[in-house]
Amino acid sequence: MPISYDHYLKKYSQYYRDLHPDLQENFKQRTYIASKLLNFKPVKFTIVTEEMKILITSALIQITFGLDNYVLRRFKTILVVPNTYSFKQYDALLGHVDFDKNKIVMSWPSVQEGFIIPDDAFNVALHELAHALQAEKSKSLIFSNFFSAFKMNRWEDEGLKELYKIRQKRHPFLSDYAGINMKELFATCMECFFEQPKEFKLKVPRLYHLMTDLLKQDPTEKEDPLI
Numbered sequence: 217m218p219i220s221y222d223h224y225l226k227k228y229s230q231y232y233r234d235l236h237p238d239l240q241e242n243f244k245q246r247t248y249i250a251s252k253l254l255n256f257k258p259v260k261f262t263i264v265t266e267e268m269k270i271l272i273t274s275a276l277i278q279i280t281f282g283l284d285n286y287v288l289r290r291f292k293t294i295l296v297v298p299n300t301y302s303f304k305q306y307d308a309l310l311g312h313v314d315f316d317k318n319k320i321v322m323s324w325p326s327v328q329e330g331f332i333i334p335d336d337a338f339n340v341a342l343h344e345l346a347h348a349l350q351a352e353k354s355k356s357l358i359f360s361n362f363f364s365a366f367k368m369n370r371w372e373d374e375g376l377k378e379l380y381k382i383r384q385k386r387h388p389f390l391s392d393y394a395g396i397n398m399k400e401l402f403a404t405c406m407e408c409f410f411e412q413p414k415e416f417k418l419k420v421p422r423l424y425h426l427m428t429d430l431l432k433q434d435p436t437e438k439e440d441p442l443i
C-alpha cells in the first residue's frame with residue numbers, strides 16, 4: 217500500500233479524517249483495491265495522477281462504506297477532464313454519467329473543490345457516483361446490485377413526496393435542482409447526506425432515515441472531537 221493513499225485521503229477527505237484509525241485502514245484498503253479496478257482515462261491531460269485516482273475512488277468508497285460491495289462493473293471507466301465542459305445541451309458541466317457509453321466524466325478541479333469544501337452539499341464525485349451506483353443494477357442481472365431493491369423502493373416512495381414539495385417551491389432543505397427528476401433527487405440527497413447530515417436529518421427526517429437504511433451508515437453518528 218503506497219503511503220500516498222493515506223496522504224491524499226487525509227489531505228482531502230473530511231470523512232476519512234473523522235474515521236477511527238481501524239476504519240481508516242479499511243477505507244484505505246478498499247480505496248486501493250477499487251482504484252486498481254477502475255479504468256481511469258485522461259482527457260486533455262497526459263496522465264491521470266495517483267492523487268486524482270485516489271480522490272475520485274474515495275467517493276465510491278465513502279458511499280458504499282456500509283455495504284459489502286464496492287466494485288463498479290458497468291461504470292468502471294472514468295474520464296478525467298481538466299476543467300468544466302459542455303456536453304449535449306449542457307454548458308459548464310462539473311461532471312456527468314454517460315448512460316449510453318457506460319462512462320463517468322468529471323472535471324478534476326471540480327472534484328477537488330467538492331472535497332475541499334466539505335459542508336456546502338456540493339460534491340461532484342459523490343453526485344456522479346451516486347448516479348452510477350443507482351444505475352448499475354438496471355442494465356442487466358449480470359451487473360452487481362449495490363442497494364437492496366426493497367430499500368430502494370421505500371426510498372423512492374418517500375422521495376417522490378419530497379420531489380413534489382420541491383416542485384411546489386416549498387421545500388425546507390432540498391434544492392430546486394433535486395426536483396428535476398428522481399435520479400437528480402437521489403444524487404443530490406447523497407451530497408446532502410454526507411455534507412449536511414444534521415440539517416438533513418432535522419428537516420427531512422423520514423428520507424434521511426431511509427438513506428441510513430439504504431447505505432447502512434449514519435454520518436450524524438460520527439465522533440465529534442469537540443464534544
Ligand SMILES: [Zn+2]
Binds near residue numbers: 343403
Ligand atoms: Zn446529476
